[in-house]
Amino acid sequence: MKLGTRKGALGARQIYEALRDQIVSGVYGSDGLLPSSRALAGELAVSRTTITAAYEQLSAEGFIDVRQGARPRVAPAVVDQNKTIQPPRIHGPTRLSDYGNRLKSISQPYQERRHNLIVDFKYGDLALSDFPALAWKRAVNTTMANSPDRLSYSDPKGSRRLRCALQGYLWRARTLRCSPDQIIVVNGSQQGLDVCARLLLNEHDSFVVENPCYTSARYAFRATGAALIPINVDKDGMETQHLADHDARLAYVTPSHQYPLGGVMPIGRRHQLLSWARQRDAYIIEDDYDGEYRYDINPVPPLYGLESTENVIYLGTISKTLSPALRLGYLVVPSQLQDAFALAKQLADRHTPTMEQEALATLIESGTYESHVRRVRRRNGERRAVLLGALRQAFGDRVVIEGADAGLHIVVWFRDFPSSMENELVDAILTRSVGAYPVTSLYEPDQSAIRPDFAGLVLGYAALTTSRIERGIRLMGQAVNDFEAKRRSIPARS
Amino acid sequence: MKLGTRKGALGARQIYEALRDQIVSGVYGSDGLLPSSRALAGELAVSRTTITAAYEQLSAEGFIDVRQGARPRVAPAVVDQNKTIQPPRIHGPTRLSDYGNRLKSISQPYQERRHNLIVDFKYGDLALSDFPALAWKRAVNTTMANSPDRLSYSDPKGSRRLRCALQGYLWRARTLRCSPDQIIVVNGSQQGLDVCARLLLNEHDSFVVENPCYTSARYAFRATGAALIPINVDKDGMETQHLADHDARLAYVTPSHQYPLGGVMPIGRRHQLLSWARQRDAYIIEDDYDGEYRYDINPVPPLYGLESTENVIYLGTISKTLSPALRLGYLVVPSQLQDAFALAKQLADRHTPTMEQEALATLIESGTYESHVRRVRRRNGERRAVLLGALRQAFGDRVVIEGADAGLHIVVWFRDFPSSMENELVDAILTRSVGAYPVTSLYEPDQSAIRPDFAGLVLGYAALTTSRIERGIRLMGQAVNDFEAKRRSIPARS
Numbered sequence: 001m002k003l004g005t006r007k008g009a010l011g012a013r014q015i016y017e018a019l020r021d022q023i024v025s026g027v028y029g030s031d032g033l034l035p036s037s038r039a040l041a042g043e044l045a046v047s048r049t050t051i052t053a054a055y056e057q058l059s060a061e062g063f064i065d066v067r068q069g070a071r072p073r074v075a076p077a078v079v080d081q082n083k084t085i086q087p088p089r090i091h092g093p094t095r096l097s098d099y100g101n102r103l104k105s106i107s108q109p110y111q112e113r114r115h116n117l118i119v120d121f122k123y124g125d126l127a128l129s130d131f132p133a134l135a136w137k138r139a140v141n142t143t144m145a146n147s148p149d150r151l152s153y154s155d156p157k158g159s160r161r162l163r164c165a166l167q168g169y170l171w172r173a174r175t176l177r178c179s180p181d182q183i184i185v186v187n188g189s190q191q192g193l194d195v196c197a198r199l200l201l202n203e204h205d206s207f208v209v210e211n212p213c214y215t216s217a218r219y220a221f222r223a224t225g226a227a228l229i230p231i232n233v234d235k236d237g238m239e240t241q242h243l244a245d246h247d248a249r250l251a252y253v254t255p256s257h258q259y260p261l262g263g264v265m266p267i268g269r270r271h272q273l274l275s276w277a278r279q280r281d282a283y284i285i286e287d288d289y290d291g292e293y294r295y296d297i298n299p300v301p302p303l304y305g306l307e308s309t310e311n312v313i314y315l316g317t318i319s320k321t322l323s324p325a326l327r328l329g330y331l332v333v334p335s336q337l338q339d340a341f342a343l344a345k346q347l348a349d350r351h352t353p354t355m356e357q358e359a360l361a362t363l364i365e366s367g368t369y370e371s372h373v374r375r376v377r378r379r380n381g382e383r384r385a386v387l388l389g390a391l392r393q394a395f396g397d398r399v400v401i402e403g404a405d406a407g408l409h410i411v412v413w414f415r416d417f418p419s420s421m422e423n424e425l426v427d428a429i430l431t432r433s434v435g436a437y438p439v440t441s442l443y444e445p446d447q448s449a450i451r452p453d454f455a456g457l458v459l460g461y462a463a464l465t466t467s468r469i470e471r472g473i474r475l476m477g478q479a480v481n482d483f484e485a486k487r488r489s490i491p492a493r494s
Numbered sequence: 495m496k497l498g499t500r501k502g503a504l505g506a507r508q509i510y511e512a513l514r515d516q517i518v519s520g521v522y523g524s525d526g527l528l529p530s531s532r533a534l535a536g537e538l539a540v541s542r543t544t545i546t547a548a549y550e551q552l553s554a555e556g557f558i559d560v561r562q563g564a565r566p567r568v569a570p571a572v573v574d575q576n577k578t579i580q581p582p583r584i585h586g587p588t589r590l591s592d593y594g595n596r597l598k599s600i601s602q603p604y605q606e607r608r609h610n611l612i613v614d615f616k617y618g619d620l621a622l623s624d625f626p627a628l629a630w631k632r633a634v635n636t637t638m639a640n641s642p643d644r645l646s647y648s649d650p651k652g653s654r655r656l657r658c659a660l661q662g663y664l665w666r667a668r669t670l671r672c673s674p675d676q677i678i679v680v681n682g683s684q685q686g687l688d689v690c691a692r693l694l695l696n697e698h699d700s701f702v703v704e705n706p707c708y709t710s711a712r713y714a715f716r717a718t719g720a721a722l723i724p725i726n727v728d729k730d731g732m733e734t735q736h737l738a739d740h741d742a743r744l745a746y747v748t749p750s751h752q753y754p755l756g757g758v759m760p761i762g763r764r765h766q767l768l769s770w771a772r773q774r775d776a777y778i779i780e781d782d783y784d785g786e787y788r789y790d791i792n793p794v795p796p797l798y799g800l801e802s803t804e805n806v807i808y809l810g811t812i813s814k815t816l817s818p819a820l821r822l823g824y825l826v827v828p829s830q831l832q833d834a835f836a837l838a839k840q841l842a843d844r845h846t847p848t849m850e851q852e853a854l855a856t857l858i859e860s861g862t863y864e865s866h867v868r869r870v871r872r873r874n875g876e877r878r879a880v881l882l883g884a885l886r887q888a889f890g891d892r893v894v895i896e897g898a899d900a901g902l903h904i905v906v907w908f909r910d911f912p913s914s915m916e917n918e919l920v921d922a923i924l925t926r927s928v929g930a931y932p933v934t935s936l937y938e939p940d941q942s943a944i945r946p947d948f949a950g951l952v953l954g955y956a957a958l959t960t961s962r963i964e965r966g967i968r969l970m971g972q973a974v975n976d977f978e979a980k981r982r983s984i985p986a987r988s
Contacts, residue, residue, distance in 0.1 A: 017669070056790075060758060060790070061760060061761055061795075062760025062761040063761050075760075094830045094831060094834070095694075095743070095775060096693055097696045097718070098696055099692050099693065100694065100834050100838070103693075104834065104837065107837055107840070107841060109836065109837060109840075110650050110836065110840055120644075122646070124647060125644040125645060125646040126645045126646075127643070127644065127645070128643050129643075131645060133638055137635070137638070144627055144630075144631070147622050149621070149622050149623075150620070150957040151619060151620045151621070151622055151625060152616070152620075152818060152819070152957070153618060156604050175511070186843075187843040187847070188843055190843050194843065198594070199590055199591055199597075200589075200591055205591075236556075264554060266569075267555055268556055268569065268570075269556075296550075296554070300555060301555075323645040324645060324646060325646070325648065325847065325848035325849065326849070327844065327846070327847045336588045337588060339598070339603065340588070340590055340597060342604065343597040343598065343601055343603060346603075346604055347597065347684070347710075347714055347717055348685060348688050349681040349685035349821060349843075350818075353820055354819035355819065355820070355850075356847060356849075463643075463644040463646070
């Protein structure tokens with residue numbers, strides 16, 4: 001009896017496995033009798049107890065019937081199975097739900113970041129050196145030291161301590177007033193958007209987005225099957241005057257700092273948006289994704305709370321201040337929606353991990369979070385200044401820069417290249433091992449958006465040192481010059 | 495100009511806020527002119543720079559127009575808003591999606607655990623003293639020390655390192671063979687179930703569950719609008735012979751240890767289930783929620799891999815071995831479904847938090863996780879033995895115990911009380927500050943399930959010390975005797 005090659009004495013488990021395989025492959029023939037435990041023990045040079053344990057396991061699982069004073073027999077059900085083995089059916093096409101089928105057609109699979117770049121301007125990444133590692137570790141240790149005796153599931157809305165801390169933070173930092181019960185802690189903005197989509201959109205509804213906008217938000221809403229209504233964006237954000245033409249269940253907006261073009265929605269348009277939502281009984285999802293980062297003036301107050309309205313949902317995150325890998329964000333929902341959001345979160349995944357929540361609460365309560373935010377705002381302001389200076393030096397007025405007043409990214413429009421050459425430009429820059437990202441992918445395809453007919457790049461800078469930024473733009477300048485020269489077939493300027 | 499009561503010198507922000515409030519309430523009248531910066535600076539005894547900063551903020555947000563050599567004027571849009579203020583519209587009934595409306599009717603809101611209990615037999619909680627705090631801290635520190643330079647979003651399937659570690663673990667511990675690419679890391683079993691429900695069920699589909707079964711799973715599937723088909727359970731788990739009557743898109747099963755009644759599905763029924771799924775082109779979701787915990791024999795091999803089939807989805811978790819608060823679980827999906835599950839996870843919340851994933855990978859790679867599992871299995875075996883002994887002592891043959899061979903809970907049927915008295919029994923036990931939980935809530939309501947007409951309690955014991963367990967059962971015995979006496983109106987036995 002071949003028993004494999006594991007070192008050491010045979011144990012009950014190995015014997016059990018081998019016997020099971022033999023039984024299933026029909027080794028014991030049609031009468032299905034196994035050796036007595038005494039006989040098999042002798043044959044394998046193990047104790048009878050070992051064999052008995054293996055036989056007990058096989059019996060408990062229904063492979064054999066153990067009988068007093070007789071040899072064990074293969075169970076009838078197994079014997080039948082052996083006799084009537086179906087040929088493996090060629091599995092038909094995978095049948096997914098409508099949602100499952102939609103996913104493939106609307107979204108892009110995850111692409112790992114290129115690792116061989118000298119400088120990567122990918123937006124959304126943060127520098128490890130900015131992460132407050134010591135404070136975080138201390139907060140985690142405090143959390144573990146204060147753990148209750150029992151480890152259990154907790155409130156789907158999130159840790160009450162964190163929600164109270166966030167209430168205070170939102171008032172101080174964003175002049176947003178709410179009750180802790182209106183706050184739902186989620187696994188980053190993405191889960192916030194996904195839950196909103198599930199709770200608010202049916203398949204035959206419509207939803208409004210800015211054009212261009214954040215693609216992951218677009219995917220979350222489109223996945224419901226609802227129809228997308230793109231509204232153009234100018235230097236002041238969404239052109240709210242166009243809303244009057246449309247009915248929709250919700251509008252997804254970034255009024256503090258339009259993503260990606262950077263406009264701040266002025267007060268008149270804010271009222272127009274709120275008025276439209278009120279008349280159409282629509283919800284507004286305000287994504288305040290980088291509200292902490294303004295470099296010219298103080299942070300812009302949110303749409304939420306501007307009018308006494310019950311149809312604005314506010315979405316915040318720590319992905320741009322602490323780390324995107326932590327997966328921590330929060331929704332502030334109208335009080336009538338509290339219960340529905342709590343239920344949806346509970347069904348989605350019970351609650352956001354407790355340790356992260358409690359650690360963040362500790363950071364906020366101690367003031368550490370806000371002093372950290374001030375610090376990274378300053379550091380990112382330095383990076384931004386270096387980036388703008390380097391761009392000026394490399395390109396002068398050959399480029400137009402948008403969105404630099406706030407946030408952690410800019411859009412750079414290249415006057416010398418039409419939008420149709422954008423991907424080639426990205427590739428040309430890549431040959432110098434610099435990662436820059438095309439703005440066109442943020443626009444709704446097949447829509448005639450009103451946009452500059454220039455190639456545009458989105459450049460994120462929060463993960464880079466100032467010297468890397470300078471080097472990256474220098475390399476980009478060289479790449480662009482080479483590209484331009486090739487296009488015009490004249491000798492490259494060095 | 496009243497400016498509130500904040501201590502210290504007035505800053506630009508306070509001035510900005512006060513002016514904004516005044517503008518919005520129409521204080522500046524119909525011509526809308528604000529004081530010159532020089533005048534206001536004098537009036538408030540602050541520097542002109544401070545006033546200029548406040549005015550710039552108001553201008554950037556569109557409240558005022560700042561003009562060279564003239565006083566700032568309230569912006570026309572704001573003036574219009576003031577003139578035509580709509581009375582706040584009474585917001586109509588909250589309009590949720592069909593999914594949102596379903597949630598309320600199918601699921602129970604979260605209920606916080608009672609805090610004043612002497613002994614709580616709530617299932618699902620673990621003891622903090624069992625948590626390998628030092629090893630976890632070390633693993634987290636290792637993770638932080640090895641962080642890449644950039645903090646970024648990562649693979650929605652989960653850390654590759656963790657998936658490879660899980661691949662090895664699943665082979666060693668569960669004899670389950672798969673490729674790391676078939677593994678999707680999720681935020682606990684609940685997210686695993688929710689993603690399966692979204693990807694596989696349309697509103698007019700049907701799904702099969704055991705009756706009784708885990709309620710959160712039932713909710714996840716019912717939330718899609720699909721119809722529930724309950725199949726009876728006996729001492730060997732789901733009665734698979736009844737499947738032949740039904741068509742469904744998926745079957746949710748707990749074959750290693752039926753939840754809550756504890757049966758192990760024997761091999762004949764496993765083949766019957768797989769055969770049914772193959773013929774109906776249905777998926778089987780195998781929830782191996784406590785597969786590490788068998789006390790009589792070795793762990794039972796999973797359904798997954800029993801036949802060469804592409805329609806079993808395996809669901810595992812660390813909520814019963816490490817902590818439910820960590821929110822860590824994993825799916826093993828057929829290779830044809832890998833991409834769909836990765837997309838669904840990405841849209842749901844990008845990926846499970848990186849730190850937890852990497853820490854778990856470290857624990858598994860070092861062997862710490864498996865030695866921890868052996869340790870807690872032993873400890874829980876001790877708790878179980880004490881619980882069974884205490885029940886024997888308190889109740890003798892007045893109770894029937896099910897499911898004790900495995901897992902972290904048992905079901906105790908009280909022969910002396912019909913099922914209709916179950917809630918009263920729970921309340922009676924509660925008067926002694928002991929928490930016990932009714933089994934009836936795990937059955938599908940309004941179905942005539944074949945079940946003992948006894949009151950049944952689900953008792954979890956993993957969070958309790960052995961002395962608490964003994965005390966809890968002693969108190970339970972007293973409560974039950976009092977309850978019995980009251981029922982029969984005879985003097986209580988002490």
